[in-house]
Amino acid sequence: MTANDRLSIIPLGGVNEIGKNMYVIQCGDDLVVVDCGSKFPDESLLGIDVIIPDITYLIENESSVRGLVVTHGHEDHIGGIPYIIKQLNMPIYATRLTLGLIKAKLKEHGLLSSTKLHQIDAQSEIALGQLPVSFFSTNHSIPDCLGVVFHTPQGTIVHTGDFKFDLTPVNNQYADIHKMAEIGKNGVLALLSESTNAERPGFTPSERLVGANIHDAFTRAEGMIYITTFASNVHRLQQIIDAAAKTNRKVTLAGRSMVNVVDIASRLGYLTVPQSILVEADEANKYKRDEMVVLCTGSQGEPMAALGRIASGNHRQFGVSPGDTVIFASSPIPGNERNVARIVDNLFEKKARVIYGAGSNTGMHVSGHASQEELKLMLTLMKPQYFIPIHGEYRMLHLHQLLAESVGVEASNIFILNNGDVVDFAGSEAFQERNVPNGDTYVDGLGIGDVGNIVLRDRKVLSADGILIIVITFGKGENKIISGPDIISRGFVFAKESEGLMDEVSRITLQVMEQRLETKLHRPWGLYKREVKEAVGNFLYAKTKRRPMILPIIIQV
Amino acid sequence: MTANDRLSIIPLGGVNEIGKNMYVIQCGDDLVVVDCGSKFPDESLLGIDVIIPDITYLIENESSVRGLVVTHGHEDHIGGIPYIIKQLNMPIYATRLTLGLIKAKLKEHGLLSSTKLHQIDAQSEIALGQLPVSFFSTNHSIPDCLGVVFHTPQGTIVHTGDFKFDLTPVNNQYADIHKMAEIGKNGVLALLSESTNAERPGFTPSERLVGANIHDAFTRAEGMIYITTFASNVHRLQQIIDAAAKTNRKVTLAGRSMVNVVDIASRLGYLTVPQSILVEADEANKYKRDEMVVLCTGSQGEPMAALGRIASGNHRQFGVSPGDTVIFASSPIPGNERNVARIVDNLFEKKARVIYGAGSNTGMHVSGHASQEELKLMLTLMKPQYFIPIHGEYRMLHLHQLLAESVGVEASNIFILNNGDVVDFAGSEAFQERNVPNGDTYVDGLGIGDVGNIVLRDRKVLSADGILIIVITFGKGENKIISGPDIISRGFVFAKESEGLMDEVSRITLQVMEQRLETKLHRPWGLYKREVKEAVGNFLYAKTKRRPMILPIIIQV
Structure with missing residues (x-):
């Protein structure tokens, strides 16, 4: 195999995990990166702010890197960009809304002017180096999402991005099922398809269902309406604004990311806000409670987000009165249930009516990801020779593999990969035999990758039982203790409650040290x-x- | 009101929380405690092992304390006993199985011989001081559960314990619905009823449903069967053992608490284990894989419990082969989803078939708590004049209040309490105007209550960013630095990666100190x-x- 017919697919993030998506397509001398996401640390990673992919491999191949294609504007696809761009600058290709969200991030990190940005859409046909790349539109819980098609000499590689099939989408932003069919008809060498909902049977309901339920709830509501959802779910925001308009309520925004997204999305034309319906938070008190909808951040129970502060009575502008309605247009992400529950407790204490729980029970939320029947539909449309399930933890990838087999993909042609695993193609034969550097890079404050296992292990010990510091000073040259042992504890136990304990620690320390003296x-x-x-x-x-x-x-003086 | 007609109800734990249940009934000069539970700390309580109620009030009233009545053997009702008994010894009244579980705890803490234990059953009629107390049997996810009835001069007080109505119970251990009806008919002054499932509509399915589904799954299974559930769910264990017997499989136990409970429950006659079906773990390899069922701890995804170690390949006796079946006869408790998911990932990697997810989807688990219709049934049976929803977080208590109103309890006669709030009765009038000391007592290692907010705050800071220690030694009398600053960091960042940073810290420290010198x-x-x-x-x-x-x-020498 010469460099020229080289074709490889490498996930650097996103398999065996939810988050930090980054996939590499390497064709001849051209290397293209798809997505650059971040991931939230679990509670064992004490003090870590965010996790991004290890891009050692990209840096080693810097001269081949042609650019970063971004499928859509969610954090697990764009959150790593400012940190990665600091390490390796590359041109970024994305649709208008996605670029808008990326620009806000780059600006915050002072990287906007130094980064080349290219706006594309689902009809774009571009060449990254020698590699022709085209796109198709998909449905998801944020507008302007792309699937990506790489037209390599060995065959077509398709990356779905995140998707569902919403046959009655809000704003009529249809997924281009005809283009997908055509791509499949022309032959797909390998499909990379997302696996988030591979555990869910059936077909994910349309976003429109939520709109109808929100409208009904608004019709029944008496006092103020608080409603929370992910700020990036622009179609949801549109439906909330539409429901407010139809029920003669004004809308105001609470929470920084809600204000940002509404600003970007309405400026770029993704959100249609009827004249004069939007009211500044400071002006909301000019209206009666039953004339207002407050659209809030905090759907995952974050105590410091807008709804969290409203519920606990710590919001500057808004408070809950008996009879107000609070709607969670969201499902708690696993791990966030307890935080959401705390907020519901607070709201009930203030005598609000609260609509909460899993979206499948309340009808106030639907997923943005394809369920099993839609995953099978995508596999059927694309008829890939090889299949690589991506974007999921192992059990999702595993179940996605079973779905692929059920619609006729050969089991031996399916690769469940680890991050860093390389699938190489020789002609139209694929094999997986090698891997490249990969891993989690921790961001802690301004540090990228400087916190490692020893620091984390120390934090773990410190967090569980604190620290006991024993200072003892020896005279230089002579073997004489001239000060100490002084014992200082933090996070262990109060010294005053444990004087006897500390005396004993002192005695034990002296016992050891006296060996030296003697x-x-x-x-x-x-x-x-x-x-x-x-x-x-x-x-x-x-x-x-x-x-x-x-x-x-031990101090020696 | 003289001391003699005094009647008060005081929760010391269990309202506005799930866990550490403890309720006080004080009648005349007699004080009776119902339950003595523990609670697991959330992740913000770094290093804390377990939480128990603050019993300052009991200690202040030690001379009135007549005893502890325990409704059933779950940790949130008995887990605090060894720690509380160390602070205040009192006689304990409980049914045979509950006592068996309590004895194991007391033994572990060396308190068995010094504690008075009284065995009761649902037919017992006892007097605690002057206060007559009787009981009624209920259904729950552990056998031998009691509701408690206090026959006070002012009227009857009923405490339900934890319950559901299982009309087809395993082992025919029926709830005594006739006795409940009689109690209600004779008049109930106040009802304390548990609220765990007040958010769930409908009627909790019978435990028998699970038995049928487990049997079906065993019939279809080909290799080894691993099945996990809460060890204390003795009826579930019985159904698993029965299904194994019917499908000609032997059963072996994995996990300390599973071995303990099976031992206690079969010794006391709560578990019927057919002759020779139970096989020692070390002997399991004498049987073919399709002749074995391994009954494991670890249903909540605990990585060090039996199933966790089996899944990760770290169990001494058991491993997973392709085609084995693993059944979670459990639902993940909110907060444990991610740990359970990690284990399922590991099992799929080993090519097992895994039945997992919420019990309502898999049919392999039902709750032990009453859903809304059963809560209404209890309220209807008891027809209480006053109602105090207990055993739940605020939203559960709130929804339980709404249920009570819907079946005719007057809204003004319902008390949603905080721990420590006292409901006093004057004649048959109840009012809530005062409270007594209450709170969370933290157990950390051997310390009970010695870890407070300052220690926890320090642990929080240490866990997030570590510690930087700066040692500087001054000569005594003279203003001269004779050693240092020496800088030591733990959990902050490697010194070698940040020498420049440490030099600067040193310089800044000297700058401050030199003021003193100058x-x-x-x-x-x-x-x-x-x-x-x-x-x-x-x-x-x-x-x-x-x-x-x-x-x-600062050291001075």
């Missing part, structure tokens, strides 16, 4: 430190069943 | 420490957007 053996200080750590650690564990970090500090 | 002002050392903390903190935040704990230590 024997005048000049063993390295590190050995004494280790002995103090062990002796004090064992003593404290026996007395308290706790294991604080023990940090002996 | 002015020879003997301001208190604490002021200098505070200044170092501030200057270094601001510098590090500007450079890193992180806020480690900064701990200046």
